[in-house]
Amino acid sequence: MHELRTGLAFFLLLNILAGMVRVIRGPTVTDRFIVAQLFGTTGVGVLILLAADAGRDALRDVALVFALLAPVTVVAFVRFAVGSDAAPGSDKEPRP
Amino acid sequence: MDVLLDGVLALCLPLLAWLVLRTESLSQAVVLFVAFGLLSALGWARLEAPDIALVESAVGTGLTGALLMHTLSWTEETPPDIRARGRRRPWALLAVAASTLMLGWAVLALPADSPGLGPLVEARREESGVKHPVTAVLLNFRGYDTLLEIAVLLVAALGARAVNPRSERPTPDAGDDPLTGELFRMMMPALLLVAGYLVWVGDHGPGGAFQAGAILAGGGVVALLTMRMGPPRLSSWQVRWALLTGPMLFIGVAVAPLFTGRRLLELPRPYAGTLIFVVELALTVTIAMVLLMFFPGTRPPRAGAEGEP
Numbered sequence: 001m002h003e004l005r006t007g008l009a010f011f012l013l014l015n016i017l018a019g020m021v022r023v024i025r026g027p028t029v030t031d032r033f034i035v036a037q038l039f040g041t042t043g044v045g046v047l048i049l050l051a052a053d054a055g056r057d058a059l060r061d062v063a064l065v066f067a068l069l070a071p072v073t074v075v076a077f078v079r080f081a082v083g084s085d086a087a088p089g090s091d092k093e094p095r096p
Numbered sequence: 097m098d099v100l101l102d103g104v105l106a107l108c109l110p111l112l113a114w115l116v117l118r119t120e121s122l123s124q125a126v127v128l129f130v131a132f133g134l135l136s137a138l139g140w141a142r143l144e145a146p147d148i149a150l151v152e153s154a155v156g157t158g159l160t161g162a163l164l165m166h167t168l169s170w171t172e173e174t175p176p177d178i179r180a181r182g183r184r185r186p187w188a189l190l191a192v193a194a195s196t197l198m199l200g201w202a203v204l205a206l207p208a209d210s211p212g213l214g215p216l217v218e219a220r221r222e223e224s225g226v227k228h229p230v231t232a233v234l235l236n237f238r239g240y241d242t243l244l245e246i247a248v249l250l251v252a253a254l255g256a257r258a259v260n261p262r263s264e265r266p267t268p269d270a271g272d273d274p275l276t277g278e279l280f281r282m283m284m285p286a287l288l289l290v291a292g293y294l295v296w297v298g299d300h301g302p303g304g305a306f307q308a309g310a311i312l313a314g315g316g317v318v319a320l321l322t323m324r325m326g327p328p329r330l331s332s333w334q335v336r337w338a339l340l341t342g343p344m345l346f347i348g349v350a351v352a353p354l355f356t357g358r359r360l361l362e363l364p365r366p367y368a369g370t371l372i373f374v375v376e377l378a379l380t381v382t383i384a385m386v387l388l389m390f391f392p393g394t395r396p397p398r399a400g401a402e403g404e405p
Contacts, residue, residue, distance in 0.1 A: 006097040013104050016135070020108070023131060024115065032127040036134075043134045050141055058146035058302040061294070062153050067305065068290055069158025071202065072314040073130060077164035079321045079394065080123075086252065088338055 002053060009049040012042050033077050074096045100397025105139050122171060126164045133157030147302040149228050154310035159387055162317055169395050170261060225368025227300040234304065235372045239361045243350060246343050246379060253339065253386040257330055261390040275322040280315070286313040291384075295376050299369065301368040303377040305342075316388040328385065337383060343381030346375050 020034045026032040044063045050060035112132040119125050140149035217229050224232035291311040297303035328335045350361045
């Protein structure tokens with residue numbers, strides 16, 4: 001069972017590696033940020049798989065904290081993205 | 097399988113760190129930093145250091161990522177020309193290489209399997225009042241360090257307040273704002289529960305005031321960003337109380353033994369566990385407020401800055 005879980009964790013880590021392509025090449029910041037969020041979700045999965053081993057219960061708390069704080073970064077990102085969009089939009093009047 | 101997993105992690109971490117340093121766009125660097133924090137937390141988890149993984153996930157990645165992301169909205173995206181700077185300072189490369197070599201040498205020179213202070217802590221853990229050795233060291237055996245650390249945090253909050261730009265009192269025009277307060281209302285009960293849980297679990301496992309404070313501060317940040325609430329102000333007495341409860345209580349607990357002929361910070365053994373729990377609860381409030389004070393408020397529309405030619 002331990003082998004299977006580690007194998008699954010390895011597979012999830014390979015997913016993160018695949019996502020790295022988008023992080024490096026991603027044309028816009030949003031692409032990169034979405035991938036970083038995907039990393040977060042995948043990482044929570046890896047942590048939960050690792051936590052199933054005996055004596056590693058604390059990793060479940062780590063996964064919990066990750067999952068709880070991920071939306072905070074998303075909110076900050078949305079505020080940043082909206083702010084930077086709204087800023088040129090708010091003074092869209094033709095410049096002299 | 098374990099070797100594969102660790103190997104891929106070990107490869108990914110330096111790669112991501114290099115990408116963070118290499119990228120010339122600030123926003124990309126922040127996104128990469130968040131990804132790097134996640135992988136380093138996984139690395140700590142693999143190294144059987146769940147305490148560090150927990151702090152990394154709460155403070156290092158969760159809150160710092162949000163702080164960097166939020167700070168981006170205050171910056172103008174004009175990254176410095178890193179390559180030109182690198183060309184100008186070739187000795188920087190030499191210095192980095194030299195310090196890497198020295199660090200590597202120091203690590204290799206460590207005795208291979210020295211138990212360190214572990215057995216000593218293990219032997220006296222009964223007296224500390226808590227079951228988790230890390231909490232025992234932080235709040236009982238080396239409580240002095242933690243006390244001074246909290247004082248440093250207060251200074252850091254003052255520094256952040258001095259540096260943070262003054263944001264205007266935000267106007268509650270929620271009309272076209274995509275961020276509503278709904279998220280805060282949904283998240284806050286879970287955040288409170290988990291913060292309380294983390295303080296409680298510090299007694300017998302990884303957890304504690306810092307992690308719980310980071311969770312609470314996360315809730316505060318969501319409130320700051322979605323409810324168009326102003327950042328906490330030092331002039332408000334609630335903020336001052338939140339900042340001072342932890343240190344005052346800790347100093348009280350530290351000084352009280354002096355009156356009964358004991359030494360500073362010598363917690364009476366039967367009450368040690370309870371005292372540590374109460375101090376950690378108070379410290380959670382303080383740490384949450386300190387971390388929240390690092391966040392500037394929402395940036396006012398850039399009409400003034402953009403208007404200039």
